[in-house]
């Protein structure tokens with residue numbers, strides 16, 4: 001397991017107007033590992049995650065303070081282009097978001113088209129590779145040119161993952177990617193995560209502690225916008241240092 | 255990487271959108287500006303209280319047109335409300351009624367028809383049988399314009415009323431008609447009033463269907479069976495007349511009309527919120 | 529009162545009244561079609577349906593009625609106004625939904641709604657006293673004098689530079705349908721879920737790429753049906769056009785010169801119609817206008833149904 005830090009936040013705070021969603025979080029994200037963010041609903045997991053690829057830029061009321069380093073460079077530096085950052089740091093949302101006017105193939109290559117890739121062969125190869133990584137290829141290879149909204153919920157979510165993977169991001173942010181899915185689809189996505197981390201650094205938000213324990217290498221526990229505990233997953237789950245972490249993972253609140 | 259080109263296009267399109275918006279807003283702003291500046295000078299005591307002066311003479315006012323507008327529009331709204339609200343109730347409260355698909359299609363299509371056609375219809379159905387022009391025929395024409403608006407908004411708000419209200423009423427042993435009249439309609443009152451206001455604002459500005467129905471009348475009358483003037487109608491006649499003083503008064507009528515419609519729309523929004 | 533009377537009879541009675549009144553709405557719609565058809569029958573019988581619609585001469589004195597000149601005028605003004613209005617209207621809608629926020633956004637949206645509600649006669653008044661002199665002095669006269677000196681072949685196309693005519697009417701018509709089309713386009717754009725935009729941004733898209741590849745495609749059904757509805761509005765728009773177009777039914781039309789549309793012809797001649805045939809011909813023009821408006825509206829409805837997709841729509 002590689003030990004170098006790929007991303008790192010330093011004293012990161014995010015405000016919705018005056019209301020702080022995340023307060024003073026410093027957290028390293030290790031290269032080609034899975035980092036899980038856990039904590040009760042409303043504790044700032046989504047807010048933290050969206051700060052990692054400048055998604056908050058889209059909401060004029062949000063203010064971000066502190067630093068987010070990607071390979072040592074602060075992504076909030078004035079000279080840094082958010083479009084490039086999002087290209088390197090991909091995101092998968094809680095609900096599947098297929099583009100309804102595009103077919104399955106066009107959905108997967110949407111990011112590549114942005115980058116100006118026009119070569120048919122290159123697009124096809126990239127789509128096949130991404131769909132295979134997302135464990136969707138076998139199910140859709142015969143209907144790549146049908147509308148993406150015809151897929152089931154689980155398939156749509158794997159399509160969203162394939163779409164994010166097609167641009168070959170260095171880091172993939174996932175916000176409760178299985179919360180809207182059935183157990184079979186959830187299983188498929190968890191299997192896929194463990195395979196993905198050979199190439200990609202993953203930060204995953206989950207409300208499901210078993211899921212965090214099963215798939216992640218490190219776990220961060222959030223409470224009320226603050227980072228309470230961060231460590232190797234086995235340690236956090238078997239031997240938490242903070243009593244609040246212990247209370248949470250033993251199900252005594254939240 | 256072609257990122258520079260992509261940003262260039264991004265900026266260029268942003269510039270075009272801004273320009274397009276300005277191209278729209280500048281002339282529209284000038285319309286409002288002229289209506290206000292030219293109109294405010296014409297609005298005086300005489301404007302509101304006097305009948306028109308004979309053609310070519312200075313002075314006179316819009317009293318018959320103001321009164322006529324009030325009568326013709328109110329009457330139209332009343333006619334349209336009776337039919338429109340009933341149709342809205344049928345669509346929302348009796349969703350399986352066989353008439354509904356036809357009703358929905360008909361009111362959608364009616365909403366898109368040119369207003370002047372409603373004038374032709376009222377001419378044939380009311381003016382010809384009566385043998386003369388009348389405020390009432392104008393009201394019928396305007397009612398035809400208002401009805402589809404009322405049907406749509408009524409159906410819309412009634413569907414927003416939670417089904418629990420109906421169930422609670424039925425559980426109390428109230429018959430369906432009492433539930434609709436005493437529980438559902440009052441709960442939807444704000445929305446229904448909004449629909450009526452919007453319909454009124456729409457109808458009150460129309461002149462085309464009134465040219466050959468209400469026709470116009472320089473003398474003050476309160477009898478809708480006689481020809482009547484309305485503000486839009488008078489505005490039209492004055493605007494195309496050769497007299498300068500009438501032009502001045504036309505601007506006054508435009509301001510009054512615009513203000514009335516603004517207020518009605520504002521009240522409609524407020525009613526929606528309550 | 530016995531309970532069953534209150535319950536059963538009340539329900540029946542109430543339903544009967546509601547259905548009866550609703551039938552009134554349906555009857556009114558049928559009456560529109562019937563009245564215009566039967567009212568125009570004399571003209572259709574005299575000239576034949578296609579003879580009437582395609583007849584090139586409208587001459588009340590000689591009792592000769594062909595609807596082609598006003599029909600042509602309607603098609604020209606509406607098509608031209610719509611092509612002038614489309615991009616500005618879409619721009620304004622995009623500005624409100626995608627490029628502005630807070631106060632500015634609300635103000636522009638409110639202004640657009642206000643102008644969509646402004647009566648046609650007010651646009652006509654402004655057209656006569658503000659736009660016509662402007663168009664005449666700064667557009668038509670310079671073009672005309674230029675053409676007279678350098679390209680006399682153009683003069684028959686340009687026509688007399690009086691300010692009152694096809695050009696002014698079209699410009700005001702365009703101005704009038706912009707707020708309407710823009711409000712409809714805005715409604716469609718506002719239905720696009722934020723999650724769709726975010727998904728595209730997350731792939732590394734610029735704002736314009738998000739708009740071009742996600743927002744507009746998602747809203748296309750609403751935008752296009754809005755365009756068709758704006759066209760329907762332009763086809764039937766009466767007062768402003770009547771006040772500005774010069775009301776001439778004599779072909780050929782010129783760019784600057786007077787012309788007429790179906791609606792303006794009806795508004796202009798109806799109260800002066802002396803004999804039955806003239807009256808019937810005017811109602812027949814109304815029937816043709818009805819047919820065109822019906823088709824346009826049905827196309828808009830059909831588009832909305834066929835091109836819509838997925839969540840967020842009824």
Ligand SMILES: Nc1ncnc2c1ncn2[C@@H]1O[C@H](COP(=O)(O)OP(=O)(O)O)[C@@H](O)[C@H]1O
Nearest residue numbers: 016019020021040041042043044045046047048
């Ligand atoms: N768009 C928003 N506007 C205002 N406040 C928000 C917004 N999104 C989240 N918040 C607030 O920020 C805090 C953290 O929310 P979130 O990051 O969504 O938590 P989680 O993902 O852990 O459930 C909550 O108090 C929430 O109310």
Ligand SMILES: [Mg+2]
Nearest residue numbers: 042045046047
């Ligand atoms: Mg969340």
